[in-house]
Amino acid sequence: MKIVTVEFVKSATLPSGYPPGSLPEVAFVGRSNVGKSSLINTLLRRKQLARTSNTPGRTQLINFFNVNQELLFVDLPGYGFARVPEAVKREWGPMIETYLRDRECLRMVVFILDIRRDPSQEDLALKGWLDYYGRRTLFVLTKSDKLSRGESKRRQRSVQESLALPEMPLIFSAKTGLGRERILEEIRKAKGEARS
Structure with missing residues (x-):
């Protein structure tokens, strides 16, 4: 898939x-500070389209990006340990769940995890939830450049x-681009498939 x-x-x-x-x-989902924005920026070859930050929880809205006038990338707020007001955290769950559950044109969820961390209880719960709703999911481990092969x-x-x-x-790896083409190929395949 060429951007x-x-x-x-x-x-x-x-x-x-x-x-x-x-x-x-x-849609792109993952814990706060897992490298979601860096992944999106690397896939799209844009430096700051999706805002990156060292502060967890910067993305607090659902952000839509048009790619090639044929597909939307959807950046969902990170979940987990974000230092944001409790009222905002309480709104995130229903906001994300509503989108993931009800959006008819959603073809795939890219579930992002930090390769250095074990999946959290929240990760396991989200995976179970996506399985329950039958959402096609691609699991991606970020920050691989921080570990040996x-x-x-x-x-x-x-x-x-x-x-x-x-x-x-x-x-x-956002740093080396490792995995970029494979992820884009999976997105290309999913793009043409209707939700079952």
């Missing part, structure tokens, strides 16, 4: 604020086992 054009469409919190749904969508493979197997995945999660 030609990318543009920010809008941010939303409620379905009434979402774009019309005429294009297929791929051997350690990355070991962690890859460990996460696969922890999440009971039928296939190995993909390994990705």
